[in-house]
Amino acid sequence: MLIAFYMSAAVAVLATMVAITRRHAIHALLYLIVSLLAVAVVFYIIGAPFLAAMELIIYAGAIMVLFLFVVMMLNIGENATEVESLWLKPQVWAWPSGLATFLVIELMYVAFHSARPSGQMHVTTPKEIGIALFGPYALGVELASFLLMSGLVGAYHVGRRASREEEQYSAGTDGRRVVSGSNLVRAGSDRTSHAA
Amino acid sequence: MYLAVILFALGLIGLLTRRNLIFTLMSVEVMLNASGLAFVAGSYQWGRPDGQVMFLFILAMAAAEVSVGLALFLQYHRRAPALDSDHASEMKG
DSSP states (O other), rough: HHHHHHHHHHHHHHHHHTTOOOOOOEEEEEEEHHHHHHHHHHHTTTTOOOHHHHHIIIIIIIHHHHHHHHHHHHHTTTHHHHHHHHSSHHHHHEEEEHHHHHHHHHHHHHHHHHHOOOOTOOOOOHHHHHHHHHTTHHHHHHHHHHHHHHHHHHHHHHOOOOOHHHHHHHOOOHHHHHHSHHHHHHHHHHHHHOOO | OOOHHHHHHHHHHHHOOOBBBHHHHHHHHHHHHHHHHHHHHHHHHHTTHHHHHHHHHHHHHHHHHHHHHHHHHHHHHHHSSOHHHHTTTOOOO
8 A cells, every 4th residue: 555655656746747847738738637646546545535536527627628628729720730740649648648557557456455444544435524514614615615606707707708899899989988888897808909 | 745745846846947827827736736635644644534625625726726817828818929927027907
C-alpha cells in the first residue's frame, strides 16, 4: 500500500512537472489530467474513495473538459490541419497514456489487495461526509451554492458576445447612450465594438 | 503531505514562469488541488471527515473560478490576438 502511494505520488509529481513545461496547451492538459488521476489514486489509497470519485468526475471530467473546450475554441485557425497531423504521431500521446496505464495497474493492485481488512486505516464513507456536510458545515454548503451561482452568472455575463441590440445601441449617439441601459452593460458592449 | 507541498511548489513555479493565460489558470488548478490534497491528508491523519468536506468546498470553488476565468479569457481573446498576460498589462479600463 505504501509502495502504491509513493508510486502514484511520483506519477503525480512527474506529470505535473511535464504539464507546466509543455509548449502546446493540449499536451499540457493531457498531462494535467494524468496528474489529477494520480491524485485521485492517492485519495483512494489514503482512505477517501468518495473524494477520489469526486476528483475524477469534477476535476478530470468537468473542469478539464471546460479547459479543453476553451483551448480548442481559441486554437481554431490556419494551422488546424497541421496540429491535427501532429496529433497522430505516437510520441504525443504515448507518455500520458503510459503514465495512465501505470495508474490503472496500480489501482487494480490496490483494489484486489484491499479486499482484506487493511490494518487500522479509517476509510471515510460518503455517508460520513454527508453527515458532516449537512451537520456542522451546512452554512458552508450554502456559501458554496452562492459561489457557484455567482460564478455561473458571472461567466455568462463575461463570456457572452455582445448582442445585436447592444451593438446597435453602442453605435448610436452618446446622447442616446446616456438615457437608458445599465452602465456596466454599456461599457462592455462599447469596448467590444471598438475592438471589432 | 510532502506530495502536497511538492505539487503546490510546482504549481507556483508554473504560475510564475509561464506567460500564457491558459497555463496560468492550469497552474492555479494544480495549486488548489495540492491544497485539497493537504486537507485530505490531514483528514486521513486524524481520521475525521472534516478535511474531506473542505476538499469538496475547494472543488466547488475551483469550478466557479475556472468558469469565470475561462469566460474572461474568451472575452479577452476577442480583443487581443494572443493570450498573453504581458499584453494584458496594456489594458485600459
